[in-house]
Amino acid sequence: MASFRSYVWDPILIISQMLSMQTVFYVSLGFWLILIDNISSTNKSLDQIFNHQSLDISSGSGKVILIAFMLNSLTGAVSLWLIVRRSKQCWDFAITVHIIHLLACWVYNIRFPSTMTWWLTNISCAALMTVLGEYLCMRSEMKAIPVSGGRADL
Numbered sequence: 118m119a120s121f122r123s124y125v126w127d128p129i130l131i132i133s134q135m136l137s138m139q140t141v142f143y144v145s146l147g148f149w150l151i152l153i154d155n156i157s158s159t160n161k162s163l164d165q166i167f168n169h170q171s172l173d174i175s176s177g178s179g180k181v182i183l184i185a186f187m188l189n190s191l192t193g194a195v196s197l198w199l200i201v202r203r204s205k206q207c208w209d210f211a212i213t214v215h216i217i218h219l220l221a222c223w224v225y226n227i228r229f230p231s232t233m234t235w236w237l238t239n240i241s242c243a244a245l246m247t248v249l250g251e252y253l254c255m256r257s258e259m260k261a262i263p264v265s266g267g268r269a270d271l
Contacts, residue, residue, distance in 0.1 A: 135213060137200050138193075142214050145192040149185040157181050167222050169230035172238055183238055190242040190249075197250030204254035211247040215239055 146166060154161050159178050164171045165185075172186075173179035193214065197207045218239070222230050230236065 134200055135210065138196060138210050138214050139217055141196040141200070142189065142193055142218070145196075146185060146189040149188045149192070150182070153181050153185050153188075163225075167225035169222055169226060169232050169235040172232065172234045174234055179234070183234075186238050186242050187245070190246040193242075193246040194249030194253060197246065198253035198257065201250070202254060202257065204251045204258060207250040207254055208247050211243050211250060214246075215243040 143166070150165050151161060153159070154165075157177070159181050165178075165182050171179060172182055174183060193211065197210060201207060201210050219230065222235075
């Protein structure tokens with residue numbers, strides 16, 4: 118018996134979607150940082166992405182990084198819509214992207230991120246990415262399905 122939207126477990130699809138999401142996350146974050154750094158004449162470095170202490174909102178460069186992370190969550194929401202296409206899976210992919218980012222920051226700094234600003238920024242970015250991604254996916258899922266009327270000459 119066939120059911121609506123029955124899926125077969127496809128680990129290759131899930132892994133390729135996750136790799137795509139992670140790639141989009143870092144490429145778009147780099148793009149936003151370069152764009153904002155050029156506007157604000159801030160120094161560019163990998164510390165802006167991976168060093169948890171660089172997200173200090175009391176400094177001008179920390180605010181620049183915070184803005185880039187927020188803009189990146191908007192880009193991440195669009196990529197959820199284009200790559201994942203399922204509102205039920207948006208939360209899973211958004212959280213996984215941010216957990217992998219947590220692990221990358223941990224490895225880069227050789228210690229666990231401990232600043233409250235880093236945690237608040239990443240939690241709010243994950244929430245924003247999830248909610249907007251689900252909204253975009255739901256809009257696509259709720260579109261009317263065109264049904265052809267069959268033979269018109271009856």
